[in-house]
Amino acid sequence: MKKLLLTALVAALTFSPVLAAEPTPAPSPSPTPAAQEAGFWLTEKGGKRHNSKCRYYQKTKGKPCEATEGIACKVCGG
Ligand SMILES: [Zn+2]
Secondary structure (H helix, E strand, O other): OHHHHHHHHHHHHHHHHHHHOOOOOOOOOOOOOOOOOOOEEEEOOOOEEEEOOOOOOOOOOEEEEOOOOOEEOOOOOO
16 A cells, blocks of 8 residues: 555655646736726816717727716707
8 A cells, every 4th residue: 555655746746746746827918908998088177978889989189988978969969
């Protein structure tokens, strides 16, 4: 029985370097940037909210916002 245990131990020691040398998963080539665009644009002036299809979307001074922020644009519906 002792010999069997030793054999198992030797086998484990023999295999461990192989396991250590296992290729690590390659990091994704292009890390996805933090999602900044919420789909809506809140203008700095007036606090109007535009959706991504609006011609004012990201064209005016402002910042990305949520659907609940600001005042809905009359043209695009916010
Ligand atoms: Zn709009």
